[in-house]
Amino acid sequence: MKARFPSSRKAYRYDGSYPGFLCCVFESFLHKETPPAILREEDPCTFYGEKWIETDEERASRVLRSLPRRISPAAAAFARDVFLTSLPEKELPLLRVLQEGFRSGGTVLDRLADGDLHVLWKAVRSMRNEAHLLLGFIRFSDYGGTLVSVITPKNHVLPILASHFRSRMPRESFLIYDRTHREGVLYRPGRLLFLPMESFTPPPPDQTEAEYRALWRRFYHMVAIESRENPKCRASHMPKRYWGNMTEFQDEDSPALPAARRNLLDKSTGSAYDESTAAVDKHAARFSREEEES
Amino acid sequence: MTLMEKLAVLTDAAKYDAACTSSGSQRTAGPGSLGSTTMAGICHSFSADGRCISLLKVLFSNCCIYNCQYCVNRVSRETKRASFTPEELAELTIGFYRRNYIEGLFLSSGVLRSPDYTCEQMIRTLELLRNHYQFGGYIHVKAIPGADPLLIEKLGLLADRMSVNIELPSQEGLRLLAPDKSKHSILRPMGYIAGRIVENTRDLTVYRHAPRFAPAGQSTQMIIGATPDSDRQILSLAEGLYRRYGLKRVFYSAYLPVTENALLPAPGTKPPLLREHRLYQADWLLRYYGFQADELLDEQHPDLNPLLDPKCGWALRHMELFPVEINRAPYEMLLRVPGIGVKSARRIVRARRASSLDFTALKKLGVVWKRAQYFVTCRGRMTPGLRVTPESVLRALAEPQGLSLLEETPEQLSFFSGASCGSRAGKEEPHESPLSLLA
Numbered sequence: 001m002k003a004r005f006p007s008s009r010k011a012y013r014y015d016g017s018y019p020g021f022l023c024c025v026f027e028s029f030l031h032k033e034t035p036p037a038i039l040r041e042e043d044p045c046t047f048y049g050e051k052w053i054e055t056d057e058e059r060a061s062r063v064l065r066s067l068p069r070r071i072s073p074a075a076a077a078f079a080r081d082v083f084l085t086s087l088p089e090k091e092l093p094l095l096r097v098l099q100e101g102f103r104s105g106g107t108v109l110d111r112l113a114d115g116d117l118h119v120l121w122k123a124v125r126s127m128r129n130e131a132h133l134l135l136g137f138i139r140f141s142d143y144g145g146t147l148v149s150v151i152t153p154k155n156h157v158l159p160i161l162a163s164h165f166r167s168r169m170p171r172e173s174f175l176i177y178d179r180t181h182r183e184g185v186l187y188r189p190g191r192l193l194f195l196p197m198e199s200f201t202p203p204p205p206d207q208t209e210a211e212y213r214a215l216w217r218r219f220y221h222m223v224a225i226e227s228r229e230n231p232k233c234r235a236s237h238m239p240k241r242y243w244g245n246m247t248e249f250q251d252e253d254s255p256a257l258p259a260a261r262r263n264l265l266d267k268s269t270g271s272a273y274d275e276s277t278a279a280v281d282k283h284a285a286r287f288s289r290e291e292e293e294s
Numbered sequence: 295m296t297l298m299e300k301l302a303v304l305t306d307a308a309k310y311d312a313a314c315t316s317s318g319s320q321r322t323a324g325p326g327s328l329g330s331t332t333m334a335g336i337c338h339s340f341s342a343d344g345r346c347i348s349l350l351k352v353l354f355s356n357c358c359i360y361n362c363q364y365c366v367n368r369v370s371r372e373t374k375r376a377s378f379t380p381e382e383l384a385e386l387t388i389g390f391y392r393r394n395y396i397e398g399l400f401l402s403s404g405v406l407r408s409p410d411y412t413c414e415q416m417i418r419t420l421e422l423l424r425n426h427y428q429f430g431g432y433i434h435v436k437a438i439p440g441a442d443p444l445l446i447e448k449l450g451l452l453a454d455r456m457s458v459n460i461e462l463p464s465q466e467g468l469r470l471l472a473p474d475k476s477k478h479s480i481l482r483p484m485g486y487i488a489g490r491i492v493e494n495t496r497d498l499t500v501y502r503h504a505p506r507f508a509p510a511g512q513s514t515q516m517i518i519g520a521t522p523d524s525d526r527q528i529l530s531l532a533e534g535l536y537r538r539y540g541l542k543r544v545f546y547s548a549y550l551p552v553t554e555n556a557l558l559p560a561p562g563t564k565p566p567l568l569r570e571h572r573l574y575q576a577d578w579l580l581r582y583y584g585f586q587a588d589e590l591l592d593e594q595h596p597d598l599n600p601l602l603d604p605k606c607g608w609a610l611r612h613m614e615l616f617p618v619e620i621n622r623a624p625y626e627m628l629l630r631v632p633g634i635g636v637k638s639a640r641r642i643v644r645a646r647r648a649s650s651l652d653f654t655a656l657k658k659l660g661v662v663w664k665r666a667q668y669f670v671t672c673r674g675r676m677t678p679g680l681r682v683t684p685e686s687v688l689r690a691l692a693e694p695q696g697l698s699l700l701e702e703t704p705e706q707l708s709f710f711s712g713a714s715c716g717s718r719a720g721k722e723e724p725h726e727s728p729l730s731l732l733a
Contacts, residue, residue: 111648112641113655136338136348140393147392165394167322168330172392215301215386216395222305223351224341227550227565233344237337247395248339 001108001116004099008033011048016040018083019060021091025098026059027051034099038091071098072106078124084156087123094120131157135164137238139247140174141202142209147174148202150245158185158194166192213247220248295376297386303376307356307367308402311459311515312545316348316397316432318510319454329391329398329431331454331510336397349400349434350390354378354416358404362461362472364520366552367404377406380415384422391431398432398454399423409440417445420452432510439479443486447507450490455510455542458484460535463528467521470557487512488539511542518573519566520549520558525598526591529576533587536580546573572598579604582636583629601692606632609669610688616669617676621650632691633666653677665691 005028012027012035014020024038036048067076075098082094093116101108111117130153138161140147147169151161158178162185165174170189177184177200184197205213243249317335337346353367355377361368378386383401390396401419406412416435423429435453437446450456458480462468465477487508494507514535518528532544548565551558576598579585583605590604591597599607609616609632618627620642628639641659645651652672657663667677668687676682 107648110644112645113649113651113658118658132336136336136394136397138394142393149394169328169392170323171326171328212389212393215298216390216393218298218302219305219350220339220341220347222302223309223347224343224345225309225550226343228343228345228548228567230344231342234340234342237344237346238340246339247393 001093001096001100001111001114003034003096004103005029005032005034008035009049010051011035011037011039011046012053013039013041013043013050014053015055016042017055018080019057019064020053020055021083021094022060022063023055024053024091025063025095026056027053028095028099029102034095035092038095066102067098070105071101071108075101075106075109078109078120081124081127082120084159085123085127086155087120090120090123093117127155127157130155131160133238133242134161137242137246138176139245141205141247142212143203143206145173147172148177149174150177150179150200150202152179152241152245154180156181158183161185162187162192162194213250216247217250297382300376300378300382301352301386303374304352304354304356304378307373307404308351308353308400310366310547310550311351311400311402311436312345312547313434313457313513313515313543314346314348314351314400315513315543316434318542319432321430321509323430324428327428327430328388329429331398331430331432335432338394338396348397349432350387350396350398351400352378352383352402354383354401354403354412354419355406356404357406359407360405360472360474362474363553363555363557364461364471364517364549371553378419380419380422383419384427387423388427388429391429396431398434400434402436403438405438405440409438410442410445412438413441413445413449417448417452420449424452434510437483437487439475439483441483443483446483446486447490450487450507451505453508455513456487456508457513457515458487459515460484460531461515461517462521463516463518463523463531464521467523471520484512484514484539488541491540512539513541513543513545515545515547517549518546518570524591524596525569525573525576526587526596528573529580529587529591532577533580544577546570546577568600569598572600572604576604579608584626585630602688603632603693605630606665606691610684610691613684613687617671618669619674620656620670620672621646623670631666631669633662633664633669635660 008031012024014024021038024035028034035051037046039046039050064076067079079094079098082090096116097108097120109117112121134151134153134157138149138151140149156178158176158181161176165176166187173188175184175186177197179200182196182198183194184200185192185194187193315335316331317333319331320333321331323330335348337348339347341347355375356367356373357375357377358365358367358369361370366373383399387396387399391398401416403412403416406415416438420433420435423433432455433453434455434457435449437449437456437458439458446456460480461472461475468475468477468480490507491511494504497504498506516528516531528546535541535544548567548570549559550565551561551563554561576585576587576590579590580587585605585608590608595607598604602610609630615627616631618631620628623631625639625643628634628642629636634642638660642651642656642661645655645659650673651659653663653667656666656670656672667680668682668690670676
């Protein structure tokens, strides 16, 4: 997509958050310029001159409000979803798409064959796809009434999973730990909070939990028809990278992770410690990224 | 018997049911309840045979008073028998659901004592789930042929989807292999459910809070390859079911020989998986692509070509309609181009509003260019240097997987020879119309 404003000399650098990016959009429109690059805080230096873009809630929310009104609600959702993908260097293409969107409106999302939009759209599709698969593949274990799950997704799908399970099981309490992004989400009836967590290993199962796991494994193996066995078909519908966290592929005696993986984890973190949900609560209080349910 | 043993026996007995979908119903969990459903459905796992596991698919009981020849649970077969209690099954379902193993319950049953008694046990289970556990997840329940309409009515108000299996695609097959079932005993509950769904839709437009009857509709299943019916008969029957009974899905299940019987393919015969696959492809064409059964198959072509997907087969017989111009062709025509699916056709319509499309754009939109290139032009041109003769296109479109599957199952073509149902070669003889079942 063609940039709407002429190129400026200085690259933008921001904190990597979605509100931070919206401030970059604001900056671009304020000075009627398109930066040659948009860098995150942790990105290495480039040969461009740099301008630090401060994350300003006021500016971010102005842009956020204008997206559905000036472009389209679908475009607002799209921009939000781009930030959940694992795509590197998504900022500049997204800025150009939004610039064009503010000029031509919601039809900007129809230009699926356009280079910038196609790259973003493909990443969003794969993110939404992963989120959808995980809605089914995620497995909870019951620890005294709290449901706990560990996932290792490629994309940052935790917010999507959290809102799905919040509306599906409003009475339950659950914790989903995203090992890839070292982040957890904790839900208690009426309250949802996201918190950074360096590491987490679920405790061993109690007897009821172990029984349910065994029942499920038995069901899983019984329901297959031997004479129709088709491992290729199974692996294409359910890629093997999800299997590690799924109850049906775990042995009786290794509760949460296959043995090989757990060893690996112990080595990498020195001591992977058990964190009871009470400790998680305490942990949570220190972080203010809290989303109160209305 | 322990719960573990019961689960094993009753899963083993239920696994031949093809349907395991959780789609067609949209509901959020109310305050204090547990569970929701989504329109598209969610697959929770895939078993070693590559089939989706979405629901806890079990029989309530595998005791049965009937003796259908193709069925593993028939009364004359010696096998372990078990029955759940409603309390056991409800608790198990909730335990699995909370751990996100499943999207809900698929409950079917052998006929225990009488159809009415079986139905009552199933109702008791669903009532426990819906009322005691406040369960809002998906429930698919099999209507038991021969049960009282009042009981069917009760089941429908508790379940999301109902199904009655039509079992065999022709009345003749039913008479030979399922002497206790007749087309009436199958079609009566199916017709009743269809009528109630229509009635319920009307009620809902007047009273928003009217209780919902099977909101995810009705489905059925038939066995492929146990009787010598042709694909044409099967597809026209499916089409009739979609039109007249408003069915959401018809499932096809390749027959697995489970028993020694002169009327059936011998044990050890491989299931006709490729044929089943082609039927599913054709079924999709009926439901989503605007095709009609008699367009896909006719007197001269009573069976689907195992080497080609049915849409390619149709396109090759209608080369006079192609190529179509991608930037102008109506949506309905785009859907008929091999290599373009529902999603990519919609994307084309969306994207061509913004700018005219060329070959590279089509590939970006997800069009399978290997197939589509023989049937489309972009801005008036085809791929330079492409040879389009019926033979070259056929060679390019034939699927190697199809070839290998076909070679694996040579006996598939001959297993009816000599059997009293008549040979497959006898297909040219006049047959009972597939729609006669619906008459």
